[in-house]
Amino acid sequence: MRPVSDIHDEQLIVVGTGIRATGQLTIETIAWIRAADKVLYITADPVAEEVIRSLNPDGAESLMDLYGSDKLRLDTYADIVERTMAYLHQGHRVCMAVYGHPGVLAMSTHEAVRRARAEGFSARMLPAVSAADCLYADLGVDEFGGCISYEATDFLLNMRAIDPACHLILWQIGGVGVLTYETHHYPLQGLERLTQKLMAYYGPNHPVTLYEAPQFAGVEPIIGTGPLCQLPHSAPTPNATMYIPPLGKAQPDVQVQWELGMQTQVTA
Ligand SMILES: C[S@@+](CC[C@H](N)C(=O)[O-])C[C@H]1O[C@@H](n2cnc3c(N)ncnc32)[C@H](O)[C@@H]1O
Structure with a gap:
């Protein structure tokens, strides 16, 4: 099998480990974690951390030190982007790996992709299990x-x-x-x-x-x-x-149902 780095040439790839890293990591994500020079990861799950570190022992680096009690989450997100950009500027191929889906309630990952692209780096986010x-x-x-x-x-x-x-x-x-x-x-x-x-x-x-x-x-x-x-x-x-869960049923739009002759189908 060709390594992922031969197929795509992203300098920044953003991946998710899923909620349960053992089982929800995709083959593509595993290949990117292996192929990166630096894997900057965000997870408090020791199993996910172990999986990432075993896939890329030399490049794995936790970003959890950027979180802190009383520190605004927005400040942490800005610091995450800065560290990611610093490794890109040094010429590393960077993989950001976060738990869940990397684009779901994860401001720093979207911002890193935007910043990297704005500065001329190729960057991409992969979907994952949220x-x-x-x-x-x-x-x-x-x-x-x-x-x-x-x-x-x-x-x-x-x-x-x-x-x-x-x-x-x-x-x-x-x-x-x-x-x-x-x-x-x-x-x-x-x-x-x-x-x-x-x-x-x-x-x-x-x-x-x-x-x-x-x-x-x-x-x-x-x-x-x-x-x-x-x-x-x-x-x-x-x-x-x-x-x-829902409370009751949606109110039918009688006008549209009547216009389309769909009263029976929609409300059945
Ligand atoms: C910053 S968001 C990260 C979401 C994550 N990117 C995802 O794709 O699921 C953190 C929130 O995700 C949800 N979450 C994280 N882990 C979860 C879990 N094991 N079960 C249910 N919800 C979870 C909770 O609402 C939590 O407050």
Whole structure:
């Protein structure tokens, strides 16, 4: 088999390890991790770290030292981009490897690709398995009918719209209302305000699920479901994603259905 570096000539390649590195790393991603001079990785998962280091023992370098309590996440993202660019400037072929999908809630990876291209480097991002992909599988969620997804703090602080007839996913629920990075539990003051905001759409008793996909083979997902009003007492972890199932059915657009003669098909 030809090495990936013969097929494509990216100077920056951005890959994801999936949520469970043992099993969700694609063959293409493995080849890129091997082919890179520097593999800059972001994962707190010791197994994923071990896999990356074993694939490229000389080039692997963790970026986790750039995170810190009380440090704004935005500052960390800027530092990640700077370190990546520094290795590109030194002439290295760089692979950024992050957990999950590298383009899902991962500002620094998108920015690194943009910056690299703007400076004339060839750069590309590969898709990977995100936490949402695991959630669809483990909770049996089908996006048919619509799925809205927000970062929880962004949803809380802005006038975002919800259609309660859609599935709703809220990322980073454990850190809602917090802009810094914490290694264990975040302060939970935002959770109560978020609950109030959601209750305006769903009422107090609609079920909500806190979900954690397994990072290790043979481990079951953590799935906790309860009424929305209990959410402030739930202490979600930094790895939790919240899922809210649809409340009721979508309102039919009678006018369009009538125009297209599709009343029966759409509403059946
Ligand atoms: C910065 S985002 C990274 C998302 C990641 N790039 C992806 O593709 O899934 C961190 C958030 O992803 C979600 N997440 C990360 N690991 C997870 C897991 N094991 N199970 C469920 N959600 C997870 C949580 O919402 C967490 O707060």
